[in-house]
Ligand SMILES: Nc1ncnc2c1ncn2[C@@H]1O[C@H](COP(=O)(O)OS(=O)(=O)O)[C@@H](OP(=O)(O)O)[C@H]1O
């Protein structure tokens with residue numbers, strides 16, 4: 058399926074930048090993982106699969122594999138034209154000669170009649186893997202490995218999260234009885250390249266694999282999961298077959314769902330023993346939840362997982378008082394944001410242990426956002442930038458204190474969402490009334506706004522939308538800054554972001 062078209066000859070071709078799903082599918086097609094499929098489905102194959110669950114060749118198949126494109130790109134093409142298929146960085150991976158177009162429903166899209174291309178696919182290069190390249194083996198490489206090790210059978214283990222001890226021990230014992238090797242295959246297709254959980258899981262798998270004396274391979278599959286769980290599982294089984302797998306280790310519940318289909322799939326099921334009753338709730342935990350369970354000092358039965366796996370989880374998901382977080386002040390000009398942010402900065406520096414960065418509204422406007430004005434559009438850009446920088450700080454385990462006016466709910470919500478994926482988030486509404494802010498008028502701006510010299514001033518002739526659910530709400534009119542900061546510190550302790558041992562009195 059590969060050709061060696063010199064790059065020069067492809068430079069004049071129109072390019073289609075593959076979507077994340079298509080990027081994964083292309084690797085699955087080119088590597089042989091989706092055999093007998095050799096290219097994206099044409100209309101006839103698509104309808105066969107949709108209506109009769111098999112390919113034109115008669116092979117059982119459930120899931121559409123489509124090259125859907127935008128209508129404008131489709132309109133620009135003519136029959137017989139060759140296009141370049143590229144990854145997100147513009148790397149040429151394949152060329153595709155268009156033979157027709159049809160309407161279909163791609164698996165991960167809302168579109169029910171997207172324009173799809175049919176034609177001939179010719180691979181040029183497999184996608185580059187910047188990490189663990191040796192574990193992205195093709196089906197042929199995996200088959201060769203087990204053949205050379207003299208394995209008559211290959212048992213597949215498909216881990217979702219950390220591999221449980223019971224699961225692994227039953228895989229090893231089945232392997233001994235069947236003279237089998239073990240293939241641990243993890244689908245990582247759409248995992249974000251910076252997803253730390255992905256790397257944690259890999260370290261856990263590698264730890265577990267070392268405990269086995271039978272030939273064993275860890276294989277990272279660039280597969281984009283799709284469809285409902287049964288359909289996805291059946292697709293994974295078809296793929297495993299292409300990797301030379303003869304048996305699949307499943308839970309009793311998975312066995313119940315797969316058994317009616319197994320005759321068509323060509324694999325035998327091996328059933329894990331049911332876990333002891335006390336482990337059932339733990340099994341439902343994702344790694345991060347299990348880790349929090351450990352950090353709270355709750356017991357995990359020794360049978361549940363290996364000590365090195367548990368300590369890896371604890372290391373990767375530190376307790377909250379060692380995670381990064383963002384304190385996001387919002388409020389009118391003169392409400393007290395800068396005063397409180399600076400006082401909090403000092404207290405957190407005093408406590409120590411994490412780096413602390415202050416992103417004050419005025420200061421950010423001098424540096425990061427110097428070209429922006431105070432229109433809604435520019436205020437949103439400004440706050441979004443602050444949120445982005447803060448989220449990066451939290452991701453690296455630091456503390457970011459932000460103190461912009463941030464008058465709009467939608468953008469504050471966006472920042473909360475962005476940060477929450479990476480660390481803690483605390484919104485503080487400095488709810489000092491406008492009358493008090495105006496009385497303070499530390500910079501003389503309210504006077505200018507009232508006099509009409511300064512236009513679009515927040516609270517005077519520009520809106521401030523009251524925060525919906527801030528973690529803390531402070532009216533600074535009748536309280537000292539120290540009192541306010543103590544309340545914030547106490548809230549951080551309650552949320553677990555600071556150890557309860559720190560003193561909260563000024
Ligand atoms: N039109 C208008 N409206 C509000 N504020 C104004 C305006 N023009 C200048 N300033 C000064 O800019 C500071 C607010 O900047 P921010 O970056 O925090 O505002 S925003 O979040 O982008 O809305 C704000 O500082 P703080 O008083 O610290 O809030 C003001 O000093």
Ligand SMILES: Nc1ncnc2c1ncn2[C@@H]1O[C@H](COP(=O)(O)OP(=O)(O)O)[C@@H](O)[C@H]1O
Nearest residue numbers: 389390391392393394395396397533536537538
């Ligand atoms: N409890 C309090 N918290 C914060 N500021 C207070 C408090 N009580 C009085 N102030 C005064 O209010 C003013 C707030 O100004 P500032 O912190 O620059 O507000 P902002 O950053 O919201 O514009 C300062 O002069 C500060 O001394």
